[in-house]
Amino acid sequence: MKPAKTYEQLVQENEALQIQLEEATETIHAIRTGQVDALVVQGKDGHELYSLKTADQTYRVFIETMNEGAVTLNEEGLILYCNSKFASMVAMPLSKVIALSFDTFIPATYKDRYNSLFNEGWTVDRKIEICILSNDREVPCQLSVTTLELDGGISMSVIVTDLTVQKATQRLLKSNNERLEEMNTALEVSNHDLQQFASVASHDLQEPLRKIQMFSELLKDRHIDELPADSVRYLEKIIDSSNRMRTMIIDILSYSRLSTHSDTYVLTDLNALVQEVLKDFELRIQEKNARVRIDPLPEVEVNQGQIRQVFHNLISNALKFSKADEPPVIEIKAVDPVDPANPEDEPVCAIQITDNGIGFDEQYVEKIFSLFQRLNTKDIYEGSGIGLAVTKRIIDKHNGRIRAQSKEGMGSTFIISLPLKQHKPA
Template identity: 40%
Template sequence: MTKEKQSVKSELERELALVKYRLSEAEDTLDAIRTGAADALLIEGKDGLQVFTLKTADHSYRVLIEEMSEGALMLSKDATILYSNKSFANMLKLPLSRIIGKSMLQFVSTSDKNKFKKLITEPSADIRKIDCKLKAGHHKLPVKITLKQINDDEHTVVNMTVADVSEQVTSENKIKRYQDELEKKIIELKRSNNDLEQFAYIASHDLMEPLRMINNFTQLLLKHLDAKDADSLEFQHYIVSGISRMERMVKDLLDYSRVGRTDTVFEQVDLNEIIEKVKNNLYEKIQETKAEIIYHELPNVRAVPSLISQVFQNLISNAIKFAKPNVPVKIEISSSRDDGEWEFCVKDNGIGIDEKFADRIFIIFQRLHTQDKYSGSGIGLAITKKIIDFHGGKVWLKSQLGKGCNFHFTLPANTLP
């Protein structure tokens, strides 16, 4: 080996040793900063030796910043990274040696660079926040950046925290996707309900006319036959009662389909007047059963008068129908206010209902008793529920077999302007 080559080799070895020494010093300095052992940095630059004092040099605070789960950085005014904790390095999946001294703009996604540059260069003493994405390996990491400029006589630095919001963004996207799907289902359900109600309305309306004709001609036929024997009379009874029951079911189905379709003008309704009208409507039944109806001072509510009247009439009729044998019927109606709604209770002393059927009774055409024991179409409580739903309330039952029923329902307490 020539003397010249040997000289070059020796020079390179000295330079390499110096680089290793400086790297070792840098690592020691960073460790001292993280552990709180250093209060200042001496950095030699083109203007000579400069002292950078770490003014918040409390050991506990430095350890806290170093160990916090969010990224913590200190930037110069031109976005050069002067300090970074390990959490930020972990976010980017890079060692600290490839972060400190680099421009923060290098790690901000291309689409967010202008937004970040504007934020960091505009002078402001306020704490500011932005959402953006960082380059993390081959992926873009959504983060929330919070920063504040710190100015002293000589330097301007930017203190910054970086929070990984990828889980939050994923959750928000899932929620939005579920909401979109739910909205589609709601639209489909509304369309199906409208189609079903329109079908029920048309079907029940069109069925009424042929039923009336059958009933009228049956009555004429029975008069002409003038049957006297027991079998014929029994057959006549079955025919007439069957037609009457069918007419009642079709009429009730028509009433059910009409809820919310017609007569939907909301008014201020005095429920005390409604109860009196219902009592007049049911006068014969009340007299026949000697039913006692007690109601305390009831409020005014915003409702459709004919519909809310039907609710009370259905519940009172039910209480009279399902009374205990040889026990005077007693019905008590009460109300109470809870925040933005009124809660009503129609309580009776009848035969009661097993609580396992508490939901079933509000389903259309559901019956708990045979037709020969208690007549009816099994649609009255379904209509009641639909009316209460239409008014923005809810209805439920509390009952025990043999101990009467407590029908509860709510109505909004808001009033008309």
């Protein structure tokens, strides 16, 4: 019976084993990272030299730094070499992965696909999406195979890319797309309902409103001498309010109609179009002694009815918001299109409409294009507050932009940028 080792002997043996383990770890690391090309090992017949060919060094260094798993297979499909990343992917120690058949990590449902890849990979580079086993979990991966000529002969290199994150992203994207389609469908239904409502508003609501206007006017014309002054004033307020309501109903209908896919664009001479609009304002222009100056305008591909509405709204506003003691002056001209929002390779034109009216504070420059927004009291200036919202929506549908510049008491300028040609869907 051997005598028991002392505590000091056990400590010494432990230290010696620790040193050997550290040396072995360093040696393995040096081999895997290509720091050594040969090993001298003490064997039963003396020292033996094992060479690690320099030709393999770059390959070994490269695969150890990869984020993908890298595996080298022989003709039987056995793993001759793999990097640490692949070992972590299959959740096994690196030492136990070596010499296993690669199909050990292939689920049964994917065996045929893997066998096809392995058989064809010796003659042609191939890649497939497949799952590999990590413990009892299947990990979606892409396998890319190619042949390599290493020191031991022809081998197959397999690059294993983990697709877990990519697949999760694809599922999320698919789910979001499905939700977006559902929302678009619901929005289309909602838009249809709104258009139906606007149609009802434009027809059914206008009929009782016309009767209110008609009987109010009759009452005023036939019995104005019999009514007290207060009653006459109340009656005039009824008439004014019903007129404003009728204007608002018509404007709401115009705004809602812009939701439809009215994308008929034709090459249009804006000079002729503006002249047509001015004919609608002949009486108001004469009443206000207004002057309208028009410089030559370009031809643009537009929806004629909608762009006519744009100029109608802007000219109407210029006449409406004029100064009480100064005749309106309206200038319409083409200017250089300076709009950083438009790409340089997109041919555009810019039309500027300037007036000398009451203007507005530029802090409200975005507010004026919102639905039902008014900067002036409705008791002095008529209108529904929809005109500029309609104008902006039309310009947006033409893939253009509209900007406003103004100062209180110094008039306003509206600049419209429009593509010369519209991109039609294929």
